[in-house]
Amino acid sequence: MRTTITTNYDGLGNTLMNVLPVTRAAIMVSAALVMGLSACGQQGETRSKVLNEEVSTQPSAAINVNEVATAKVVKDINIWPQQAPAIKVDPELEQKIAALLATMTLEQKVAQMIQPEIRDITVEDMRKYGFGSYLNGGGAYPNNDKHATPADWIALAESFYQASIDDSLDGSSIPTMWGTDAVHGHNNVIGATLFPHNIGLGAADNPKLIEQIAAITAKEVMVTGIDWVFAPTVAVVRDDRWGRTYEGYSEDPRIVREYSFAIVEGLQGAVEGDFLTDQHVLSTVKHFLGDGGTEKGVDQGNNIASEHDLYAIHAQGYVGGLSAGAQSVMASFNSWNGEKIHGNQYLLTDVLKGRFAFDGFVVGDWNGHGQVDGCTNESCAQAVNAGLDIFMVPTAAWKPLYNNTIEQVKRGDIALSRIDDAVSRILRVKFRAGLFDKPSPAKRPLSGKTELIGQQSHREVARQAVRESLVLLKNKQNLLPLSPKLNVLVAGDAADNIGKQSGGWTITWQGTDNQNSDFPGASSIFSGINATVNQAGGTATLNVNGDFDVANKPDVAIVVFGEEPYAEGNGDIDNLEYQRGDKRDLALLKKLTSQGIPVVSVFISGRPMWVNAEFNQSDAFVAAWLPGSEGNGVADVLFTNAEGKVQYDFKGKLSFSWPATPQQTTVNRPLDHQSGAASTVYLPLLPYGYGLSYQSNLSEHITLEGLSEDNLSSAQTLEDLALFERAVKSPWSMFIATPTEREGLSSSVASNSALTIRTMDRVVQEDARLVKFNGAELGTVGLISNFPRDFRAFSDSEAALSLSIKVDNDLTHPLWLGMACEGECRPQFDIAGLVKPSEWQNISVSLRCFNQDTMDFSKIVSPFYLATAAKVQLSFSDVVIQAKQQLNTVQCD
Incomplete structure (x- = not known):
């Protein structure tokens, strides 16, 4: 899938083509990053227009971006207590599921497992494919209108629903369902009641209040015709540098466990009472598992907790939420000891579906399957085999993913029994939610009752939550x-x-x-x-x-x-x-x-x-x-x-x-x-x-007078930060670019109109990159992250950007070594005069050389790139932010 963003940079009027997969974790980056450093459009803030839906095979992370600890994890399933199922098996329901499943074609089954986003499908797509569900991402609205009215939301829900039950094209009349991020109220809708974020609610330590909040949220969501919310978040935060800290209720798993139970009951109703009546929505306990415990608090990073701590700390929200009957669980972006959760069969199947007796479905996060080793956004048999039941697949990647999954079943890469299990789980939840019996979204009891959106009684509960x-x-x-x-x-x-x-x-x-x-x-x-x-x-x-x-x-x-x-x-x-x-x-x-x-x-x-x-x-x-x-x-x-x-x-x-x-x-x-x-x-x-x-x-009282104001920056021990050392280091990925397009790397060889890049062996296998710039136009190779990263600790010290480089011929144009931050900043330094042809050498440039007026080291999106319009062949390896400059470091005034 290719997306094109039309913009202007220094009067160039370039069209920056971004061919990296669009993920929820892809933040908009200014076109000023030029040379392909424009970022993925995301979540409705600056949405790029899809011009060409050609099938691509690049993964969302480039070459080995998630290289982490290689030590083998010894697993002990007995750490996970066997949980009793929250809902007893209903033989009559299971017969209905089996009977419906027996009538379905493979294409219909896979369609139930595909969850596209409202900006990337049409009503006719729904009619043709019969997707099992769809979503709106944060900042996505009907008609792309931030001020869409409840009537607009209902109209979209109704049109997709009617298309899903229309069997004229796909032969299926299974109703679809709409999922939304309602994480502190119905937060995408103008006028909705917005409650304190989870960190504030945790300080209140009042589960009964949480249940009230969840019930109100369910009502306001249902006014707009939506069936399903992606809440609660039950991360137990261990490092407050994490950008999602406020989505956690507490560092204490006790509060998280109790709150998870309360909010699931508030959203769905009590299993032995008003479970999934017309006053309730489906809930999603997320993100399974360990997202709050990544190293250094890096979002989507690696959790290296022991298995015991994974259960005792990070899994307690699932103990609570699943006990309350949560019907869906969202897989997490993070890794556990180096293995992405979206592809972790042990956790998704053996633990969650086995020891936790979870019989609902597992939904992925925003193209999270594409981060699994060996996968792309368009193809990931590994995730299905691991236990993922629904692909959350925004962008046009849904179409090749649908086709590839069908082919993988036919080839035997995915067992049909695994598909049947996934679809049975989806159908089970839909039957329990009454979707086969309920009226269409526009005709449900709360639909269109706009007086419930921001109703004064709802606001009073939110006001109480603020006070507490x-x-x-x-x-x-x-x-x-x-x-x-x-x-x-x-x-x-x-x-x-x-x-x-x-x-x-x-x-x-x-x-x-x-x-x-x-x-x-x-x-x-x-x-x-x-x-x-x-x-x-x-x-x-x-x-x-x-x-x-x-x-x-x-x-x-x-x-x-x-x-x-x-x-x-x-x-x-x-x-x-x-x-x-x-x-x-x-x-x-x-x-x-x-x-x-x-x-x-x-x-x-x-x-x-x-x-x-x-x-x-x-x-x-x-x-x-x-x-x-x-x-x-x-x-x-x-x-x-x-x-x-x-x-x-x-x-x-x-x-x-x-x-x-x-x-x-x-x-x-x-x-x-x-x-x-x-x-x-x-x-x-x-x-x-x-x-x-x-x-x-x-x-x-603890005396908060005369506190030390020394930030200890001089005493802070900084370590070198490897960016590319034998392989690209997480969270960075490698890209190549021209002034008009950028693409992530998915294989050992790639090219564009300005350059060709391939892996090469310098000391060990594939520890360097060989780049041939053809001189036709400016070409760039570099590293980029889904999110801006904070480099202030390095910019405040005597740090340097260092790399090993070999240039095979004399340079006739500048060779730019650069960094880029979010916004209008792309400082670069010409190293052409520093390199000697035909020999490996280390180049080290003080970060002060990049500290221009527009530079913001707290928002680095590219910590390294090389760019030139020269015709030259060069190799590079060992790209590092050195915490302490070396004697040969280039200084700048």
Whole structure:
């Protein structure tokens, strides 16, 4: 599949052709990356137009991108207790499944296993193929309209449903089902109730509230004709650098287990009660397994936990969710000890379907099957054989995947019995959900009842969740609660910003590009403060920069600040220092405290962060997490009523330990099953479970005064970061490009109109690459990631980009060594004068040479590329970010 993005770069008017598979993990990268460094279109934010649906065989990861630990894992199935099935086997139902299965052709069966995305199929495709399900990704809407109405959603659901039961072309009348990411409410729909993200709900530690939230979400989803939600996320986060930390309820598997049970019951109903009635939707427990425990918190990375910890820590959400009768489980992008979960038969089949007695279906994540070793987005028998039942296959890759899977069954690469098992599971869930008996989406009981979208009673529950999720970390001299009769200055760029307080997965995938007007019925934190104060006769003034009339000095300042929205790997960082290198919010706090104004800090974030300096400049400090659409819940707790009585006390307690240093990224409360000194050393700044209330006595306070503001960057031990050493290192993949197209590598030889590249042996097998540039136009070879990566630790030190290179002939044009970041930045350095023909040599260039005004080392999408318009043959190997420069390192002013 090829996608074309038309854009302009320095007046070139290039068409940047991106032929890497589009994944949910593919973030839009500016066309300024030129030479093929444009990224995959994703999730409706800047959707590329499909111009040519030719079948491609390249994998989503290029040459050996997931090379990880090679040690063989010794598995012990007895670690996994045998679970009892949540739903007893129903012989009558099993007979119905078998009878229907017996009538189906192979083509019809495989179609049930294909889940395309609404931007990549038409109603006629549904009529022709009869897909078992389909989805909308985050930031995807009917008619590609962000402001699509509930009626638009229903119309699309109805048209796809009617096409699916039309047997005129495919001979099948099995109803399809629509899945959506409703992860903190029906978050793709304008006007929906948005609850706090999971990290805030974890601080509330209230399973009954979680069940209410899930039930409300189900209702609002059903208003739009949708059957199925991809929730809950039950990751147990172990490294807070992970960009999905806020999708985790806690570092404690106990909370995750209890919440998983509660949210599944809220979404689906109780197995012994109102299970999957017309008030409920199908749920998905995700992502199986270990996504919260990857090394260094890298999204889609490698989890090296022992099998015991995999069960005791990372699997507890499945113990809870499957006990409540969850009908689907989503496979995870990550690997476990080097093996991608989408292709892991032991975990998907032996553990999940065997020991956990799961009889629903396993759905993949966004082209996750394409990351399995030996697979592509268009072909992956390994995933089916491992136990994947439904391919989530957005983009035009669905068509070749459908055809290839059919051929693989005919060839015997996939046993027909495995296909029958997958389809039986899909049918079982559809029968249990009543899809064969329910009216069509437009005629279901809740469909079209738009008064349920953002209904006031729903918002009241969300407001309660905001109140209970707030954690009071500091309250010097009992500054809080505040009288609403005061003259209050409200400052900070998050104070009146509903999009920022709601975070990622909010209308758009990343939660960006939203205005307050996109949230009808919602309230910002300032609007809640303003209403509370004005009603009591006080004054609330909003000034983002903290300015005020000196003749009207405020009694107190509430400063609302925090992280910008992000989702998935876009939020990965390399340490936990807040606003590292750009302390705007700290400057605002200092400005106010220097004028003698008491300061209440309200911190918006998707994870605990190192904010020692901000603590020092705050008289009170509240962790508000990502509260969602009901920002007025913050004022409920900060202020008394007009009579001076507490309205609502703080209930929230830290469900994540708070770091003492920026480098303390894996501080987690020791668990009962852990033993040994190494696992029990626990020295956070604020421990798990910490949180003050208005009833707290002084002995309960941890003094957050005079904290060290040394970020320990000079003491931080950096290690060399191998990018290409014998093989491409995860999470990078190799690409080649011209000024108009870029493609990922899928084999040992590849070419385009500017160059040919092949593997070669330098010291060991295939440890280098040989590139022949033909001189016809600018050609590029380099490394790229699905998500931007944080390189600030290296840019802040004396680091260098190093490679071994051999050039076979004299250069007649520059040979550019470059890096690229998200946005308008592509710094490069000409190394033509440094290389000597016909000999291997090491070239090392200080990262300072790439530190131009537009360079953002926190968002590196390509840490290395070579580009030239010369006719030259060259070889390279051992591409490394050196933590400490060598004597031969090239320096720049």
